[in-house]
Amino acid sequence: MADMGTHAADLRVWRNFIATPGFYAPRKHLIGPDTKVFTMGSCFALEVRRALQRRGIEVHPNYLSVKYRLGENQFSSFTESCEFQPHYDTFGIRQEFEMALGLWKDRKDSFIQYSGTPTNKQLGWDTVYQDPFRKVTWGKSQQLLDEVVDQIDRVVTEGIAQADVIVMTLGLTEAWRGTKSGKYFCQFPRDPKAATFHPSTFLENYNNMRATLDALLARHPNKQVILSVSPIPLDSTFRENMDVGTANTESKSILRAVAGQICSEYASNVTYFPSYEMATLSQGTVYQEDRRHVAPEFADRVVAGFLSCFSKD
Numbered sequence: 001m002a003d004m005g006t007h008a009a010d011l012r013v014w015r016n017f018i019a020t021p022g023f024y025a026p027r028k029h030l031i032g033p034d035t036k037v038f039t040m041g042s043c044f045a046l047e048v049r050r051a052l053q054r055r056g057i058e059v060h061p062n063y064l065s066v067k068y069r070l071g072e073n074q075f076s077s078f079t080e081s082c083e084f085q086p087h088y089d090t091f092g093i094r095q096e097f098e099m100a101l102g103l104w105k106d107r108k109d110s111f112i113q114y115s116g117t118p119t120n121k122q123l124g125w126d127t128v129y130q131d132p133f134r135k136v137t138w139g140k141s142q143q144l145l146d147e148v149v150d151q152i153d154r155v156v157t158e159g160i161a162q163a164d165v166i167v168m169t170l171g172l173t174e175a176w177r178g179t180k181s182g183k184y185f186c187q188f189p190r191d192p193k194a195a196t197f198h199p200s201t202f203l204e205n206y207n208n209m210r211a212t213l214d215a216l217l218a219r220h221p222n223k224q225v226i227l228s229v230s231p232i233p234l235d236s237t238f239r240e241n242m243d244v245g246t247a248n249t250e251s252k253s254i255l256r257a258v259a260g261q262i263c264s265e266y267a268s269n270v271t272y273f274p275s276y277e278m279a280t281l282s283q284g285t286v287y288q289e290d291r292r293h294v295a296p297e298f299a300d301r302v303v304a305g306f307l308s309c310f311s312k313d
Helices: 014-019 043-054 090-100 118-123 142-162 202-219 244-265 275-281 296-310
Strands: 036-041 058-060 073-075 112-114 128-130 137-139 165-170 174-178 195-199 224-229 270-272
Touching (some): 036 043, 036 142, 043 058, 043 165, 043 296, 058 142, 073 142, 090 202, 128 142, 137 142, 165 244, 202 244, 224 275, 244 270, 275 296
Parallel strands (some): 036 058, 036 165, 224 270
Antiparallel strands (some): 112 128, 174 195
């Protein structure tokens, strides 16, 4: 990564940008040994978490502290622990912050009970109680689901309060709106009748990010936020009469435009990191053979750039 003021070539000029690989990001010394960092979003947020943890930095939410019992209840994993909970769209991010900041008090009223679905068969449970706003969060009873949900609520709420820096990664614009609650599910519903597909717009995503930041900064005016767009393409699209490549371009374009507008309006608190641009404009190997998941060496390069921009050392 380069600071425009110190880089040998002017990266505002295309021929220099192509000839001298590098991306401009403002240097802000935000993250040191004692800094607490909260991450939320899609895949890049997980890479940041792991890189910071390797450096001994405290990272939130502390999902590994959430205890559940396989065969009774679950949280985002078919193993006994969960390292990371994805939030693919801005609706999910907004709802999580509104829960943590006390603005969404009746969340549990929108939990779902269902039977006779592939999930019931997969788990061997006649009835499933689900928190649809988080990935794979189920219980065999409402009480068992609540046991897990209450722990997740706690680690998210505590993480936001304790963190000095919050990293948000925007993933996609395709969302699922709950039929009864009007709130947005983490992913497509197990019960097709429970939610309807919604291809969200620039204005909706922009309003989600504004609402999230306004709520956060009203409570914690000194929080610093690092915003990025995930370079991982859509695995598939639910759009009719549109191929996944076109849908992906539309989705990422909307989110990148939202990120740019938000960073301009909240410049004192929000900084953009160009992980998406590093994937789409970098030379050399970026993706694995499926041309969707990033290669490990590229992920390392992106995280190294992130640390060079924001580390205090």
